[in-house]
Every structure is written in C-alpha cells, then in structure tokens.
Amino acid sequence: PQAPRILELGSGAAALPSVVAAYGWHCEVVATDLPSVIDRFAPNLRTNFTKLTPKPLGTLDFRSLVWTDVKTLGHFDLILAADLIYDPSLHADLIRLLADFLLAGAGGPKSSSSSPQHSRRRCWMTFAVRDKASEAHFFEQLDLLGISMTELKQEGPADLQSSGNNSNFPIKLVELARKTSTLTSCSNALGPKTSPQVAAGSIGSGTGCAATADAAPALFSADVESAAAPAPTPAAVEASGPEAQAA
16 A cells, blocks of 8 residues: 655745654655745755654655646645645635645545545644634635634634734644535635746744644544554644744
C-alpha cells in the first residue's frame, strides 16, 4: 500500500507543519507556497531535514503552488493549513481548493460520494482569530458546500478583547471534512474564479503548528497507510507565534 500523502498550503519560511509530519509519520509530505518563497527557503529546509536525527520516518518535498492549479500536484489524503484565512480576498480560491479536495478528490481518481477513502479526507487548519465576522463567513461558505468544521482546540486568550495589543490572538485548530451530503455546487456558491495570480500566501509571519500524539480521530486506515507504519493520530496541533516561523 502507498504511504499517505499530505499537502501543506502556505508553508512559508519554516514549513513547520510539514517538517513535523514528515519527521514523525510514515508519509509523503509536500510543502507548498508562492514560487518566490519556495525558491528562497526550500533548499536549506530540504538539506536540514535530511540531517535530522533520528532519521525522519517520512519524506518531504517542496513545490510552488497557485491555489487555482492544485490538481497538478496529484492526490492527497490530508491538507495542513496554518494561518491562511487572514485575508478575505483569498477566501474564494481557498474555498474552491478545499471543496475540490474534500468533495471531488483533487488530482486523484474521481471517487463516488459513498467511497470510504473519499470520506476520510481531512483538512487540519490552524488560524489566529483576528476578525470573527470574516472567519465565520469563510466557514459558512464551506458549510453551504457540504464541508463541516469541527473545533478541536483553542489556545491563548478566550476572546479578542483580552488579547491586548493585537500580538496575542486566540489560536484555533479545526478539522474540515465532507458532510454526508452536499447542499450546493462550488461554482454556484462562489461565482467565477479570481485571477490565477492570486496564489497561496506565505505564513512566514503567521501561526505554525506542531502535531502531538494524543487522540484526534484517526485519518488513515490499512488501505492507505504505509505497511510498516502505525496510523498517525494527531490530536492536538499547537500553534506557535511569528517568532517560531522566523526560527
């Protein structure tokens, strides 16, 4: 059986979620961002990853990616997304990408709506709570398309009022997954695509995440996981601040 494939969007200068996933799991991880970001930071990240000890369990690759062109990367079992919804102008393309991945199977064989493997696909997303109205609208649009959002964890202040001078936002971890049925089509809900120039944003100054090993719902089962690997079951994703991304 093939190892599970994981895609990170907006990996930034550190690609922390990708590095953690590839280090601790038997999986194939592809970290993506704008071409300018990948060209600048990927060579050093790739070299440093190969020097880690003990030896990483998975593999890590880096690709440039425009969110309107995700199908060129092939099939993935999981998307990692850290601090990507801060700019409402990017929401429409991100929603289309997530809908294609969770509902239609981005880049892979088209699955029937009842396919067990299809229904296991997930997106684990962390974000700093900066604009509750904009963020609520983002998740409402996903809900209209048939994608559920489950909050798994929150860290930091309980609300924006207690976060002081905007340097200590609440951080949330959520899971996005396909509902039992969908309510409308992506094109009907969102209208025409934006320009291909609108691409994945860097998270170099945003939140990162590090997977730990207690109990969130298991994503992979025997038909997709590596034969030698236990199923990865991350339960908490701890978001770090800008200083971690700059490290």
